[in-house]
Amino acid sequence: MSHNISSLGYYLRVFATLLILTAATVGAAFIDFGAFSTPIAMTIAMTKGLLVVLFFMHVWHSKKLTWLFAAAGFLWLVILIGMTFGDIVSRGWQGQPAL
Amino acid sequence: MSSQQTASSAALGKADSVPQDSYISNEYGIKSWLLTLDHKRIAILYLISMTAFFFLGGAFAVAIRLELLTPHGDLMEAETYNKFFTQHGMVMVFFFLLPSIPAVFGNFLLPLMLGAKDLAFPRLNLLSWYIFMIGGILALYAIITGGVDTGWTFYTPYSSTYANSQVMVAGIALFITGFSSILTGLNFLVTIHRMRAPGLTWFRLPLFVWAHYATSVIMLLGTPVLAITILMLALERGFGMGFFDPKLGGDPILFQHLFWFYSHPAVYIMILPAMGVISEVISCFARKRVFGYHFIAFSSMAIAVLGFLVWGHHLFVSGQSAYAGMVFSFLSMVVAIPSAVKVFNWSATLFKGSISLQTPMLYCLGFIGLFTIGGLTGLFLATLSVDVHLHDTYFVVAHFHYVMVGGVVMAYMAAIHFWWPKITGRMYPEMAARFSAIVIFIGFNLTFFPQFLLGYLGMPRRYHVYPDEFQVLNVFSTAGASILGIGYLIPMVYFVWSLWWGKPASSNPWQAKGLEWTIASPPSPHNFEQIPVVTEEAYAYASDAQFVSAFDTDDQAKQSSHV
Numbered sequence A: 001m002s003h004n005i006s007s008l009g010y011y012l013r014v015f016a017t018l019l020i021l022t023a024a025t026v027g028a029a030f031i032d033f034g035a036f037s038t039p040i041a042m043t044i045a046m047t048k049g050l051l052v053v054l055f056f057m058h059v060w061h062s063k064k065l066t067w068l069f070a071a072a073g074f075l076w077l078v079i080l081i082g083m084t085f086g087d088i089v090s091r092g093w094q095g096q097p098a099l
Numbered sequence B: 001m002s003s004q005q006t007a008s009s010a011a012l013g014k015a016d017s018v019p020q021d022s023y024i025s026n027e028y029g030i031k032s033w034l035l036t037l038d039h040k041r042i043a044i045l046y047l048i049s050m051t052a053f054f055f056l057g058g059a060f061a062v063a064i065r066l067e068l069l070t071p072h073g074d075l076m077e078a079e080t081y082n083k084f085f086t087q088h089g090m091v092m093v094f095f096f097l098l099p100s101i102p103a104v105f106g107n108f109l110l111p112l113m114l115g116a117k118d119l120a121f122p123r124l125n126l127l128s129w130y131i132f133m134i135g136g137i138l139a140l141y142a143i144i145t146g147g148v149d150t151g152w153t154f155y156t157p158y159s160s161t162y163a164n165s166q167v168m169v170a171g172i173a174l175f176i177t178g179f180s181s182i183l184t185g186l187n188f189l190v191t192i193h194r195m196r197a198p199g200l201t202w203f204r205l206p207l208f209v210w211a212h213y214a215t216s217v218i219m220l221l222g223t224p225v226l227a228i229t230i231l232m233l234a235l236e237r238g239f240g241m242g243f244f245d246p247k248l249g250g251d252p253i254l255f256q257h258l259f260w261f262y263s264h265p266a267v268y269i270m271i272l273p274a275m276g277v278i279s280e281v282i283s284c285f286a287r288k289r290v291f292g293y294h295f296i297a298f299s300s301m302a303i304a305v306l307g308f309l310v311w312g313h314h315l316f317v318s319g320q321s322a323y324a325g326m327v328f329s330f331l332s333m334v335v336a337i338p339s340a341v342k343v344f345n346w347s348a349t350l351f352k353g354s355i356s357l358q359t360p361m362l363y364c365l366g367f368i369g370l371f372t373i374g375g376l377t378g379l380f381l382a383t384l385s386v387d388v389h390l391h392d393t394y395f396v397v398a399h400f401h402y403v404m405v406g407g408v409v410m411a412y413m414a415a416i417h418f419w420w421p422k423i424t425g426r427m428y429p430e431m432a433a434r435f436s437a438i439v440i441f442i443g444f445n446l447t448f449f450p451q452f453l454l455g456y457l458g459m460p461r462r463y464h465v466y467p468d469e470f471q472v473l474n475v476f477s478t479a480g481a482s483i484l485g486i487g488y489l490i491p492m493v494y495f496v497w498s499l500w501w502g503k504p505a506s507s508n509p510w511q512a513k514g515l516e517w518t519i520a521s522p523p524s525p526h527n528f529e530q531i532p533v534v535t536e537e538a539y540a541y542a543s544d545a546q547f548v549s550a551f552d553t554d555d556q557a558k559q560s561s562h563v
C-alpha cells in the first residue's frame, strides 16, 4: 500500500471515522425506524468493527494467510449465531410459542 | 540387523553419548526454571503442575466412587457430593485434559519435530504457563473457600441464580485459564507455519504436528466463546443483566448453546493431540509408515471444522427445537467419519507390520479399542430418540470417560513412556511399565463398563443415592476405580525412580523416525547444533522385523539372542 501505515495521521483518520459512526449510533437510537432499528444499529456497529480489524489490527496490509485466519474467525461467528438462531427460529414450528 | 543400520545407530550412539550440557543441566536453581524461555523446560513446568491437578481431580473421583459403594448417602451429604463431582470435572477437564498433551508434549516436541530451536514466541509460551497457574490457583481457592456445586457445565439458571457456592471465583479462574489455551494455540500455529526446517514440507510433517495444527485452530477459534459465555454468566449473576433468564428478557437455553459451542470442540482439543500421539507410536512399533498419511492429516482438519457444527446434540431434551435437533443429530453422525477414518487407518497400519508390544504400544492398542467404544456410544447418544432415554444417565458418564480417560489419558500415558527417554535421558523400567499398563486397562474397564449398563437401566448421573438394585454394578465400578488408581500410582513411582536409577537412554532408544530422535537425549538447550535438512517423508521405516532387537530396553539382552 502507498499509505504509510505507521503515520499518525492515518490512524487519526480511522479514529475520526469511528467517532462519526459512534455519533451515528447515538443519533439512530433517538429515531424510531421501526423494524429497521436493529439492522441499522448492527450495520453501523459492523462497519466500526471492520475498520478496527482492517486498519488498527493491520489486516488490510497483511498477507493472504492472515486474511484467511481473520475470515475464519468471522465464519465461526456465522456458525455460532446462525445455528443458534436456527434453533430459536424453528421452535415455534412445533406448535409451541416461539421464545 | 543389516550392517548399514548397525553402523548408523553406532554412529548416533557415539555422537550423543551422555551430553554434558543438556537443557536440564545447563542451568541450576529455581529461577532458571521459573524464568526459563526454553520450550522444553516450560513443558516440564506444565508436566509437574498438571500431574498435581490430575491427582487432585483423581482424589475427588475416589471420594465419589466411595460414596457410590452403597445406595445410601453415608459418606457425605448431597451438597458435598455435588461439589465433589463438579470439582472432579472442572479440575480434570480444564486443568488436566485440555492442556495435557499440547502443553506438555506439544511444547516439548513441536520445535524438535520441526527442526527449530524453540517455539515462535518463547516469552508468550512462558506467559501461557503463568496464566495457566494463576487460573489454577484461583480454582483451588474457589475449591478451598466453599467449593463449586454447579457441575462442570455451569448450567443456568442454577449457576446464575440459585447456587450459593463459589461460582464467580471458579468462573473467573476458567476465564483466565482460557487465555493460556488461546496463546498456546497461537504460538503453535505460527511455529508450524514459520519454523519448519528446510525440506520439511507440509506433507512431510509428522501427524503429531498436523494434529496440533488442527487443535490450535480450535483453541484459537473456540476458547474466546467460552470466555464470553462465562463473562455473560458473571454479568447476569453479579449485575442482573438478562442473557439467560426469561424474566430479564433472556433465552433459557442460550447458555447451553454458547457453552457447548466451545465445549464440544473442546473434546477435540483433548482427543486430536491424543490421536497425533497414536500415529507416532503405532508406526514406530509396527515399523511401518502410517497407512493413508494424507487421510489422517486431513481428517484432523475435518474434525477441527465439523466439530463446531454438532454442539446441539447436548440439547436434545433441553427444549431445543426438534428441527434443530435433527440437523445436529445428522451432523454428529457426520463428524464420526473422520474419527473412524483414523481408527481404520491405524488398524491398517498394524496389518503386516512387525509389531512389538513395548509399553507405549500397549497404551496405543488400549486407546484404539477404548476410543472406538467411546466414539460408537457417542453415536447412540447422537440419535435423537435413543438420547431421550439415555440423556443424563450413567451411560453418558461412561461414554465420555471412554473417550477422555480411555482415549486421552491412554494416549497421554503412551506419550510419556514413548518420549520419557528423550525428555529425561533415562529409560523407565519396561516390565513394571507393562504391568501397570495392563492394570490400568483392567481397572478402567471394570470402572466404566458397568456404568454403561447402569445408564441403560436408567440410573441418573449426579445423585449420591440410588435404588438398591443398582448396587452390584456400582460395587464393580468402585472396585475398578481402586484398581485404576493403583495403576496410575505405579508409573508415578517408577518414573521418579528412573530419574536417578534408570538406565541412561541413547538418542534413539526405539530406533524411531523423526527429527526429535536425531538429537541427544536429553536435548541441548538449543536442540539442533545445525538446522537439519529434511529429505524424506515422515515414518520412512524400512520394514524389518529384526529392528525390534535394537530396542534399548530391559529385555534387550533377552531379545538380542535372535540377532
Ligand SMILES: [Cu+2]
Pocket (backbone or CB within 6 Å): B263, B264, B310, B311, B313, B314
Ligand atoms: Cu458433544
